[in-house]
Amino acid sequence: MASPKGISTGHGSVPETSRPSVSSELDLPSVDKVLSGLPDISSILPVQDATVDSKDQEAMFRALKNIIEHAEQTSEVGNSFDLKELHASLGQAEEEARLGRRDSTTLESVHTTLIQLWSCNSNLMAQAAEILANGSRDPSWRAPIGQSGILKFFLDVVSSRQELEQGLLLHSLRLVGNSCADTDENREIVVKGNYTLAIIRHFLNPDLLMVAIPVIYNICMDYEPAHAQMAENRAAYIILRLLRDGTLGDNEALLGFAYDLVELASEQAQGVENSPDGTILLLMELALNEDITFEQYASLVNCLSTYLEQERFQNACISNNMVEMLLSVLKRSISIEIDNSSKEDVSALAQARIKANQALSEVSASPLFAEHYPLDSNLSKTLKSWIMAEEEQLQICACVMLGNLARSDEVCKKMVKDLKIHEELIAVLNSDARGSVLHSALGFLKNLAIAGDNRVSLAEAGIIPAVSHLWAFDSVPQVQFSAATIARQVIISSPENIARLLSPLSDDPDSPANRRTYLSLLLVLFEKTDSAPIKTEIGRSIASICRTLTPKAREGDEQASTLLNTLYDLHTGVARPLGAMITQTQWPVVRSEGWFALALMANNKSGCVAVADCLQNEEVLELLKKTLSMSSEPSDEETEKKDPSQVTKDRDNVFVLVQELLKNESGALPEGYRNTMEDLVNEHASQLKSSTA
Template sequence: MASLNISTAPGAVSEDAGQNSVSAAKLELPSIEQVLSNLSDMPSALPPRHSETLAQDEQEKMFRTLKSAIESAYESSPLDLKSLQGALYEADADASRGQRDTESLQSVHSILGKLWSTNSGLLSQAAEVFANGSRDPSWRVPIGQSGVLKFFLDVVSSREQVETDLLLHSLRLIGNSCADTDENREIVVKDNYTLAIFRHFLNPDLIHVAIPVIYNICMDYEPAHSQMAENRAAYIILRLLIDGIIPDNEALLGFAYDLVELSSEQAQGVENSPEGTILLLMELALNDDILFEYYSSLVNSLSIYLEKERFQNVCIVNGMVGKALSVLRRSFTIDYDASTKEDVQSMAQLRLKINTALAEISASSLFAEHYPLDSELSQTLKSWVVASEDQLQICACVMLGNLARSDEVCQTMVKNMKIHEQLIAVLNSDARGAVLHSALGFLKNLAISGDNRSRLAKAEIVPAVSRLWAFDSVPQVQFSAATIARQVIISSMDNISRLLAPLSEDSESPAHQRTYLSLLLSLFEKTDSPPIKTEIGRTVASICRTVSPKARDGDEEASSLLERLYKLHEGVAHPVGAMITQTQWPVVRSEGWFALALMATNKSGCAAVVECLQNDDVMELLKNTMAGKHSVSEEGGEANETQVQRDRDNAFVLLQELLKNESGVLSMGYRETMEDLVKDTAMQHLTG
């Protein structure tokens, strides 16, 4: 980003100054004077004024000498703020003329000191000449090397009464000399002169120059960024903005908002900022007249602050989460150029950043304490679940989903708020993948509570998630939809019967012979995702765990469900095989062996198990498991001894049940292999 040439253009303070001030309430909202007084700066190195006397003719002679030494400087020509950028480009174009002679400036350093110590009025004129000359890039390095820059830095740092004109031109010289000149910026930063310049933000006659000076010092120079942040620039400028102190000038406001964002990007700036910084950011972002570019800077800064636990807690405890929601809502009413790719992408990123910050806030344990389900904020979020704006829906699902962390809260959300009905409506809509994923995530939390599963099922969640099993453009949606199917059937005969219900009640329709589980098994065959395959296997295993024991005990409903499970679902054991062959979760592999053992207790289930064992990988793992070999996960960890023994026991039961119930479905070779495995294991038990 280009730096600026600083002119003499004045700026009026807004007539509304102070009318928009924020009440301190419980927040730490110090005044700018308080902030500056808490920061230590370097004292000016200049001697006291009036410490010497000099006749007027001697002063004028010295001034003529000084002026002669810099006679190549530009003629004085005031510029307004809007022309600063153009002036910079003109100056840069002249840079090829070469550097000025540093020695010619060193000779005037002592003259400047004399003019200061004698309190000469000619010093302001000298400062103006230097300020105008420093617009030429070829003067900048010599001004720094000769000590002239340091002299005028000491002038603006002086605690003595200094004329406004002298301060104005001193600031101009500093800003122009530092434009694209790191050597001079280093001089400024070394002794923390940025703080001295901040103090002049409070002077209505200087603020229009002081802000661009800081801008020039900081642009593309990291040490200045850090120092500005340490000096709490973001908070200082935000206070000036909220109080209407900064003149209503487009260029000046642009510099101010850029500096806020630049300071917020520094860790020191965030750590040192008063608590009220986030309130100022929100208030400004919610201003009816805020321009999109300023809103963008504010939201980028706000999101950085809210990454920190300290400011998350400040936001929650001081009741500001509603304001943060309003900042997100504001993004849908602010004017921006939707025809440009850059603005559209920028807006999308801003909404994502706000949502990420709100998600972090709602994940805090403090959030549930200060924003219970009956709070106004929770009601607002509930209304957003079915909003027309994607990001509002996502926000609502994530924040309310983070509240759903206990059985009591989850049951209240479903039984009293009936939030699940809205979420299922979202699943049945034409919502985008990101919205579906957030709604599914919320529903997964709600489904943890056992009492909620029947209500979710009665609200037709199984048909709702079944349509998402074909949502192959977003695998995360497929995975979450498969997970919910598994969750709702846990230990529930009624919900298992819903999963095994025909897709059509018309007995003449081919869909009558297909079930929702059929659709889930189709996903298993199509997907390349191991987690999805495993999740489908766990669903089948859950069915077996609930239904098989009841069927063995003579439960007619359970027996009927088992018959449907094996009769209507070819390859139903394949997903269980995927549980066994996956290498990430040893406990899931154990679930798989147990499920196959349960399947083998049923004559129809034996056929499914035999088909599963046709898979060479499954068969090899069966042999290794029976031999008691440790299995190593992808992370390099081994299953423990208890896990190995449990798997071996389940595999042994599997083989025993299979040999007892297979009714001729096993080939002679396979049967002999399995009989040998059983004998070997039995012998090991005897000898062990």
Template sequence: MASAEGISMAMAAGTEAARQHSVQATSFDFPSVQQIFSELPESSSSLSDRGSETLSLEEHEKMFRALSLVIENAESAAESGNAFDLKELHASLEQADADARRGRRDVESLQSVLEILNKLWASNSEFLVQAAEVMANGSRELSWRGPIGKSGILKFFLDVISSKKNVGVKLLYHSLRLVGNTCADMNENRQIVLEGFYTLPIIRHFLNPELVHVAIPVIYNICMDYEPAHAQVAENRTAYIILKLLKDGVIKDNSALLNFSYDLVELASEQAQGIDNSPDGTIWLLTQLALEETEFDHFSSLVNSLTAYLDKERFQNACVSNNMVEDVLSVLRRSFSIEIDETSKEEVSGIAQIRLKINQALGEVSASELFAEHYPLDSALAQTLKSWIIADEEQLQICACVMLGNLARSDEVCQVMVRDLKIHVELVSVLESGSRGSVLHSVLGFLKNLAIAGDNRVSLAEAGIIPAVSRLWAFESVPQVQFMAASIARQVTISSMENIARLLAPLSEDPDSPAHKRTYLSLLLSLFEKTDSAPIKTEIGRTVASICRTVTPKAREGDEAAKSLLEKLYTLHEGVARPVGAMITQTQWPVVRSEGWFALALMASNHSGCVAVVNCLHNEEVAMLLKKTLDGEVSASDASDESSKPDETQVTKDRDNVFVLVQELLKNEAGALPMGSRETLEGLVKTSSLRLKGTQDA
């Protein structure tokens, strides 16, 4: 059984209190089932009025003789405890059997039965109940279901069900039985039901306590493995009707009936018509029933349905504006106490999928613009989520990170989270705890949001975020985690000399240790050399470029700290410019390529940086792009698709940056360039200068 021991009692009590508050504050309108039926189209029956015909004694006796064997055999079968033996029906329909043996179609031999049924209806004969019972019993035999449908007998009983005349419960009961039996695994008969729009008349009998236990299975039989029926049943608001009846206690605690009911709710919730036509209160009914449920299968159906509704913006907004998000959180927490068979792979996988779906739904809900308005940082829900960051259950941690991360949409909110709530301290502790990839990914995503606010970057670094993410640069099993960890390194060092110093700090303070000559940036560059992921390579390049943009101008101004950092950057990190080359060779983002050329130009303005640039130019692809850019051979039309197409301004900017890059390289390289390479670059600069002069003269 799944355990919820990792959830603190205080957290559980807080969520429960929030849930009770939510229920009290809910302002949903819950229309009655009668009101729902009044809004749906009226059904009609093609049967004649009951009592419109008067039968003579001779006619009555004739019909009686024709069906007497049916009744007698049905009664004798009932007395022997074998009320559903098809042989009794076959024995009573001797002519039909004889015709069948001669190759005559059963549907034709049942025509006389249909005629008698119509007369019994028209004469208001009580004998019709017995005839209906016999036909319902016989319809259990698969071989008779097709003929019953084709002969019109199925439609007759569907019309009985649809009739607004005085139809007794017993006749309706056996009529429903016949429909349910005849539609089991028989698509031709199901189509008859759909074409006549008979599902709604059957659903209307859900309100009858004497018929609900048969009407629900009938609808289930019509829908089972038959997609065309799903939409019609959903359009009749079946999900809401069943949920309301369950909540009101109309559908009693009958195991089989509950199974059918929850399956139908889930089936209807898979259809757009079913969701679009449902009242807003449907999601409240789903959550309350889920919180009360103890059976895994029923809980699963309810949660699958709930998450289908919460996939729609209308219900997301309804959930938030009616203070119902706490309820959905409680459903997630409930999933850890619902009993499952741990030996069943299906149930173990099922509960995991349920938790994933709830988390996805809560992520969508918290992304709503209304969410921040209804649930500010000082709300009980936000406090609950904060406590979940360090919960023992991974899906609770993921939920907290995603939802709070969605709140962190402005610098002001992010700063409050870090400065006042100290959320970042708990997040960093999770990174250091050896959590699984899915948790790490959600924590990193949240931290990246927090790092966007400039004032937060130093606080994050002071909490140890750089050493924490550096461990994840070796997390090869989940490349997304590696990417996010690399991305945070860039985010926290943007425009921050203090954090750049931390990134360039030695891995060991012991001067005799080999790690003293290595920095956290060294680990990031090692990841660059190992990974095959272009996004990761590019992100590492952007980190190096960001460091250059921040430190180089300050070093030129004489800032001693900046000079020291620049010296560390180049002397301790051989190949530091290679990731910048990856920015240039990628083709997806033209603006990133421009960042790369600018960064190389900054590097080339430093004597030590020139060595790194020359190392980068050993990459033939980078060297070729440099030549083509300077020669004017790279244009906006070279892009493979519109999304990666630079504009002409971008192309011109790149050419200017490359021109500066080559000039700085020639000025500062101090023998780092081979003679042949230097001559080539000098020639490119001269040709480019002449081209530019010619353009200006023109």
């Protein structure tokens, strides 16, 4: 038998200079320490106190060998192997043997022989293990090996804490791996005794490592209980330490098994929960290693994203100064080489970038992030420089992470007033950026617009024209929605910004665009979209205009009166979005807001025309009747969602709406509608009188 070749330690190791200046308190235990914290596996083997003559031992060995060779007949198995051969034996069987019985009865005498050879501490044990390991490459031997007790015997050998011959351990591991290939009943034996831990302990033995890792892989493949047990036994962390330290060398097959096992373990909740905090440092260090393949990089990023979904690892990443390193992992995806002709590679790269950004998003959403990385930190400055970067994933990252910092009025004001970040974001909106970048920039701007003092600055920087062209971005409805939301945000309680929304698209009086406004474009979106949230958001913008301007116009404010006239005269169907607010059923408070805005509109003669147009919608009209009636059925789903005060408020607003409409409509109501409105008012008054009595 040829011994396994020595394993180089140069290729896979991560240079010490690439490690970040992390806290000394980071939980980064050695493999020995991790394994020492796991329970021992009891090995039940016969006591080695028998005395058997060497000739008798040889006779027993020949008998064992004859049973296997008789069954295999024409299948000759070599006496040496390398990792490629082992890989084949774990994944593919030799051709089916045509002669001999292959069942547990045939192997009962083999099991007995093994016990006898063990009991006398025979030096033939390793050869016997090799013959059986070779035979187990044949699928027809696998179930009998488990049923006869042979698998359990060799699992106990693997679990023994005695000093055993390396060859015996090597072939015992091979037998376990081969016997478990596509054989769940044998895998169940392994899992039942927690033998995966015994195999994992051999990861520390350089002479057995190249076998132990693929054996674990073979046991776990497509068998979830083994996945879970392997993960619970800290296999991911242990393998990551071995990879980081270069212990696995540069053998591609072995590295492939190792990275797959790490990813399998990360899919198990108990594996992630039980991992030390330092797991994320190992993942990042490896991901930044220039020698790894793209496939390995993608696997590491997937794992990293999974770990950073947990608050514990997010906090560890932040408090141990690893966020900059995480940024580097994302940046690495920009330069890493892939086969651009491969659809699989292109798709995997896109997913890796999304996963890396997702991890950064999770980390920056933590309350700890703002404490450790304030706006004047180097990391924040780096992110600001990425807003206008050529790589869209860096832009997305910057918008999301800085957007997560923008959670207080103080920070938002500083970002706008001192750093002028809003100007760069608006430039992104005006560029040819793709939908994902636009969506992230809009999300950031929405946070900045929450601070009231920022709204004028945003409008002065051209936010309304910038978002207006995105209202036609129908390929990404999320972009349309966010762009509509920003329009609503910047006009809240701001006649100046409302004036900007109502300003003409062209200053040329002879141009048709002079009679169209930015609000006109928003109303075009309302008519085209099928999205209820977008329709509702546009309605809320109209309601905000009415809330701000109508009281001022009543007080004689000339600008407010002029803007109201523009609102009604240049925008046919301007009240229809309010109807969408009323007919939606998800948010009762939004419906109430819609009724109130319609009542404000009805206070204006021109506004009555818009209200009458809105009431052409039969659903709105029926809801008006139902709301005004005192006999609304208590079982009504929408009524049950509202509290009694909300129902009363809606009824009062509708009553005012109808009264104002009757007073100001001046023929705007279609024939028959006025009578309907009058009947509703009279009925409501009668019901009020009756209930009072």
